[in-house]
Amino acid sequence: MTTSRIPGFYNLPLDERLDKLAEAAGVARADIIALQTAHGLMDEQADHMVENAVGTFALPLGIGLNFIVNGREVLVPMAIEEPSVVAGASFMAKLARSGGGFTASMSAPEMIGQMQVLDIKDLMAASLRLYEHKAELLAEADAVDPLLKKFGGGARDLEVRIIEESPIGAFLVLHLIYDVRDAMGANAVNTACEKLGAHVEELTGGRVHLKILSNLADRRLAKVQCTIPVKELAFGEGDPAGHPYSGEQVRDGIIEAWAFAAADLYRAATHNKGIMNGVDAVVIATGNDWRAIEAGAHAYAARDGRYTSLSTWSRDTQGNLTGELEMPMAVGIIGGATKVHPAAIAALKLMGVQTAAELAGIIVSVGLAQNLAALRALATEGIQRGHMSLHARQVAIAAGAVGDQIEQVAAQMVAEKTVRIDLAERIMKSLQ
Numbered sequence: 001m002t003t004s005r006i007p008g009f010y011n012l013p014l015d016e017r018l019d020k021l022a023e024a025a026g027v028a029r030a031d032i033i034a035l036q037t038a039h040g041l042m043d044e045q046a047d048h049m050v051e052n053a054v055g056t057f058a059l060p061l062g063i064g065l066n067f068i069v070n071g072r073e074v075l076v077p078m079a080i081e082e083p084s085v086v087a088g089a090s091f092m093a094k095l096a097r098s099g100g101g102f103t104a105s106m107s108a109p110e111m112i113g114q115m116q117v118l119d120i121k122d123l124m125a126a127s128l129r130l131y132e133h134k135a136e137l138l139a140e141a142d143a144v145d146p147l148l149k150k151f152g153g154g155a156r157d158l159e160v161r162i163i164e165e166s167p168i169g170a171f172l173v174l175h176l177i178y179d180v181r182d183a184m185g186a187n188a189v190n191t192a193c194e195k196l197g198a199h200v201e202e203l204t205g206g207r208v209h210l211k212i213l214s215n216l217a218d219r220r221l222a223k224v225q226c227t228i229p230v231k232e233l234a235f236g237e238g239d240p241a242g243h244p245y246s247g248e249q250v251r252d253g254i255i256e257a258w259a260f261a262a263a264d265l266y267r268a269a270t271h272n273k274g275i276m277n278g279v280d281a282v283v284i285a286t287g288n289d290w291r292a293i294e295a296g297a298h299a300y301a302a303r304d305g306r307y308t309s310l311s312t313w314s315r316d317t318q319g320n321l322t323g324e325l326e327m328p329m330a331v332g333i334i335g336g337a338t339k340v341h342p343a344a345i346a347a348l349k350l351m352g353v354q355t356a357a358e359l360a361g362i363i364v365s366v367g368l369a370q371n372l373a374a375l376r377a378l379a380t381e382g383i384q385r386g387h388m389s390l391h392a393r394q395v396a397i398a399a400g401a402v403g404d405q406i407e408q409v410a411a412q413m414v415a416e417k418t419v420r421i422d423l424a425e426r427i428m429k430s431l432q
């Protein structure tokens with residue numbers, strides 16, 4: 001990768017954007033051609049992926065520009081239907097660049113497999129017995145996936161939990177901690193749990209019911225931090241039509257907006273949704289399981305019994321704005337659809353990631369950038385202004401506009417400061 005800064009990228013025709021992208025990323029055009037729908041997932045491939053396939057469902061794929069993650073320039077593929085997300089993330093990545101970019105870190109790629117053990121008479125005695133036989137249980141789980149073991153993964157630990165109260169009374173839960181290296185790990189962990197079932201029944205005298213991965217991957221956390229120099233936050237100054245905001249004003253407004261999410265459930269849901277706008281877009285583009293990431297994110301946001309913001313924003317000793325995001329990040333570059341979907345393969349190639357940890361670091365960086373984009377807009381001119389022209393184009397298309405009409409109808413609605421389908425239809429009529 002040479003640079004993630006491509007000035008004027010948005011002005012180029014789609015095909016030329018691909019050329020620029022290949023050039024900036026230092027990859028062959030053929031390696032990323034699958035990012036274009038015509039070269040992406042084919043119906044025949046889809047037929048092997050799900051049941052009753054009749055076709056594929058496309059989403060726009062945009063490129064997050066300007067990102068530097070752990071000192072490395074990275075162009076980020078983002079699959080998303082919502083306007084403003086790609087632009088917002090790219091713009092905030094540009095601000096973050098001036099503070100050195102994003103610094104990300106990952107804990108070990110350890111997933112948790114759960115076994116629900118029912119019909120146990122003495123839960124404490126059963127727990128002790130499991131701990132006494134921990135070494136042999138771990139060895140058994142470790143032997144399940146020789147390929148994973150070859151790459152340095154495998155069983156790491158066992159934890160026993162007693163659920164005291166439930167609609168069916170008390171029962172025991174065994175957690176198998178499994179290092180899945182560069183895989184998302186669901187299949188690997190589920191297979192290991194299923195293998196251990198009989199041995200656990202024998203040791204506890206109970207009945208092993210569920211054997212399944214937990215999507216609360218709180219041992220597989222990705223953390224990212226960025227600092228935005230306060231002067232970079234100023235905008236609109238000297239613009240008589242706009243609103244001038246000083247850097248300090250924007251910084252403090254962002255911190256106040258974050259505090260709302262930190263303290264209030266209703267706001268926290270929307271705040272985290274903004275983070276997921278960025279996170280999901282990359283997760284989807286790389287063929288990863290976004291339901292798993294969503295489930296993990298929201299469960300983690302409520303880990304202390306109260307749902308709250310996944311990110312924090314504060315002022316550092318120099319008066320700059322600093323943000324942090326920590327969340328579970330169970331993504332892979334091996335397994336699932338990541339090595340099957342041609343666009344996902346191209347997406348990984350474009351980013352030049354070598355490990356799942358590296359991908360996770362990029363994803364949380366985009367999440368934090370997207371969070372900042374929303375907070376900055378909300379704390380200043382409101383979300384609709386930036387959103388309006390892109391939203392207007394979608395409404396124009398929904399009203400039946402095609403070709404040049406799309407821009408004409410959208411521009412008229414923005415000028416009238418009203419973006420509604422009935423207005424779009426009226427403008428269409430007046431054009432005809």
Ligand code: NAD
Nearest residue numbers: 147148151180181182183184185186187188289292335336
């Ligand atoms: P997988 O089984 O397709 O691939 C993982 C396997 O690849 C490993 O077990 C290992 O044998 C092999 N491998 C080769 N090189 C490796 C390396 N460097 N690092 C790690 N493994 C390597 O996929 P998976 O990641 O176990 O499962 C992911 C899929 O499971 C996703 O499609 C997901 O949607 C699905 N799934 C999710 C859930 C859930 O989230 N609750 C449940 C079931 C299935």
